[in-house]
Amino acid sequence: MNLKEVQHTFHKELDAIYKKEEIDSFFFILTESYYKVTRLKLAMEPNYVVENNEPILKALKLLKQEKPIQYILGETEFFGMPFKVNEHTLIPRPETEELVDWILKQKLTTSNQQQIRILDIGTGSGCIAISLAKQLPSAKVFALDVSIEALKIARQNAELNCVEVQFIEADILNTEDRIQKTKDLKFDIIVSNPPYVRELEKQLMKPNVLNNEPHLALFVEDTNPLVFYKEIAQFANNKLTKNGMLFFEINEYLGGEMMQLLEVNQFKNIELKKDIFKKNRMIKGIKN
Numbered sequence: 308m309n310l311k312e313v314q315h316t317f318h319k320e321l322d323a324i325y326k327k328e329e330i331d332s333f334f335f336i337l338t339e340s341y342y343k344v345t346r347l348k349l350a351m352e353p354n355y356v357v358e359n360n361e362p363i364l365k366a367l368k369l370l371k372q373e374k375p376i377q378y379i380l381g382e383t384e385f386f387g388m389p390f391k392v393n394e395h396t397l398i399p400r401p402e403t404e405e406l407v408d409w410i411l412k413q414k415l416t417t418s419n420q421q422q423i424r425i426l427d428i429g430t431g432s433g434c435i436a437i438s439l440a441k442q443l444p445s446a447k448v449f450a451l452d453v454s455i456e457a458l459k460i461a462r463q464n465a466e467l468n469c470v471e472v473q474f475i476e477a478d479i480l481n482t483e484d485r486i487q488k489t490k491d492l493k494f495d496i497i498v499s500n501p502p503y504v505r506e507l508e509k510q511l512m513k514p515n516v517l518n519n520e521p522h523l524a525l526f527v528e529d530t531n532p533l534v535f536y537k538e539i540a541q542f543a544n545n546k547l548t549k550n551g552m553l554f555f556e557i558n559e560y561l562g563g564e565m566m567q568l569l570e571v572n573q574f575k576n577i578e579l580k581k582d583i584f585k586k587n588r589m590i591k592g593i594k595n
């Protein structure tokens with residue numbers, strides 16, 4: 308089948324759901340991934356024919372069901388690196404790249420000249436932990452998640468990106484479990500992008516997120532939206548070295564509450580930071 312005809316079919320089937328540019332972008336991502344045919348190549352050879360159009364038409368069917376392109380391909384990019392994703396892992400977001408970038412801009416020191424130890428809580432695909440391990444080759448990086456399935460993918464991603472990360476299966480909301488699984492460990496940096504979307508915010512979410520991404524990674528109850536942050540702040544108080552740093556990605560609507568939470572937990576030099584869309588998206592505190 309001629310790829311131009313396939314592109315035509317994409318628009319016919321998807322124009323009611325997505326913007327035109329988005330459809331073209333999907334189409335070219337798929338032609339490159341499945342047939343190694345770039346946008347430029349297709350411009351130069353408009354009558355390019357592929358023998359097996361089954362994979363791209365199958366992808367079209369899934370796009371029509373609003374399945375994210377990253378899940379269709381099973382892969383995405385984060386901090387310039389490839390990451391496998393599936394229905395058990397959140398698709399890494401650009402805001403989270405900003406969080407990693409913020410961490411890398413810090414003056415990173417340890418209390419006793421050892422290698423820097425970093426813990427990423429709720430690692431999902433492993434995107435934060437693995438990017439930090441790649442950028443800080445001398446650091447010792449740990450990554451924790453309650454989801455065995457997410458950890459499987461995170462392990463594959465560490466291998467894919469040639470970094471060493473120590474993975475820990477633990478429930479951060481369970482005090483006994485988290486203490487036992489991190490026994491004898493102290494950290495210089497703890498970072499987390501935990502679930503933070505309130506049930507009441509579901510109505511603001513696009514169906515492609517709501518119907519495809521793991522709810523375990525996204526949602527918290529309206530009555531206790533900071534549940535993860537409260538537990539992690541307490542945990543960090545015990546587990547960070549003196550002057551160790553705690554970083555969170557946060558719900559844009561809860562910046563004030565997060566400042567208070569870190570104050571109550573005796574963190575100092577607390578800083579709230581906006582993302583490129585000028586939304587309160589990250590917070591940092593230093594352990595006293």
Ligand SMILES: C[S@@+](CC[C@H](N)C(=O)[O-])C[C@H]1O[C@@H](n2cnc3c(N)ncnc32)[C@H](O)[C@@H]1O
Binds near residue numbers: 399452
């Ligand atoms: C918002 S996702 C973040 C994933 C990844 N770090 C990122 O930034 O793309 C939150 C992660 O927390 C994990 N999680 C949820 N409940 C947890 C718990 N009780 N203990 C540990 N991890 C948990 C989920 O499995 C999910 O991977």
